[in-house]
Amino acid sequence: MTADSPSEQEPGLAALFALLSTSIPGIPEGLHYPRQLRRIAELAGIPIEPEYDLDAYLADLRKRLYGADAGDAAGEGESADAEREDEGAAAQWGMLCPSPVEADVEPVADLRDGLAAALAEPDGARRAEMLNGMSQQYGLFPAVDDEGRPRVLPTRHDVVSCLAAVLIPAAMLLAPAERRERMRTCADLECGTLFLDRTHSARRRYCSAKCTSRASTRRHRERRAGTATDGRGLGPG
Numbered sequence: 001m002t003a004d005s006p007s008e009q010e011p012g013l014a015a016l017f018a019l020l021s022t023s024i025p026g027i028p029e030g031l032h033y034p035r036q037l038r039r040i041a042e043l044a045g046i047p048i049e050p051e052y053d054l055d056a057y058l059a060d061l062r063k064r065l066y067g068a069d070a071g072d073a074a075g076e077g078e079s080a081d082a083e084r085e086d087e088g089a090a091a092q093w094g095m096l097c098p099s100p101v102e103a104d105v106e107p108v109a110d111l112r113d114g115l116a117a118a119l120a121e122p123d124g125a126r127r128a129e130m131l132n133g134m135s136q137q138y139g140l141f142p143a144v145d146d147e148g149r150p151r152v153l154p155t156r157h158d159v160v161s162c163l164a165a166v167l168i169p170a171a172m173l174l175a176p177a178e179r180r181e182r183m184r185t186c187a188d189l190e191c192g193t194l195f196l197d198r199t200h201s202a203r204r205r206y207c208s209a210k211c212t213s214r215a216s217t218r219r220h221r222e223r224r225a226g227t228a229t230d231g232r233g234l235g236p237g
Contacts, residue, residue: 012170015044017195019112019167020119021185031109037100037159040108044166049099097162107160111138115171124177131172138164188215 019040022031041048111134118130139155152169154161174183174196182197184204188211195207206212 012044012166013173013196015040015163016115016167016170016174018043019108019163020116022112031105031112034100034102034104037104037108037163041097041100041159041163044163046097046162046166048097098157098159100159104159107158108163111160111164111167115167119171119174119183124175127175131168131175134164134168138168140165140168186211188212189218190214 019031022036038048114130114134118127118134121127121130138161140152141155143151143153145151152165154165173179179196182202184195184197184207186195186207187205188207191207191211195204197204206215
């Protein structure tokens with residue numbers, strides 16, 4: 001486990017930081033697309049309904065019209081296996097999150113802004129009030145799964161509520177001032193991701209070894225470029 005990765009006792013921290021920073025590889029800055037919500041849900045370990053699959057729909061239609069041949073039967077077996085896996089994940093988590101659509105983006109952005117405001121609140125009593133209020137707002141309640149493990153589940157079955165059930169408890173883990181003080185923004189100019197600095201010195205600047213290496217390479221190139229420029233500026237005296 002890396003210094004900034006969530007432990008088993010801190011589910012949702014990676015997803016929370018991804019949402020707060022809204023800096024996801026391959027996606028423009030900001031929260032604009034349903035695929036960003038899907039990525040955040042995946043980071044949070046939330047099982048999601050499969051996206052609409054035209055090929056699967058056509059295969060099902062052919063089976064209904066012409067009957068199942070050997071190829072269809074094999075595909076059906078694979079689909080059944082995938083469906084059983086989804087059902088198992090949903091049973092452990094409590095439900096299957098709907099597949100995100102464009103209409104879900106704005107509500108999740110509101111959730112993000114509420115979490116950011118609560119974590120930025122300097123007064124501890126007010127911060128607790130804001131997070132507890134969000135828990136009520138999204139209808140969250142404590143529960144246990146079939147193995148007796150604690151869960152927080154939403155009363156509403158929509159994307160923002162499913163995300164809130166993981167992200168609000170994760171934000172509550174960061175509510176103590178000493179933990180919030182260790183929240184950092186990656187110093188790499190190409191990243192800017194939020195992370196939790198767990199180092200003893202509390203002086204970590206980059207979210208990952210990749211960003212540390214990239215920044216080091218950039219500084220090295222800048223020094224070489226500066227040296228070359230200085231050299232060209234020298235001439236006979």
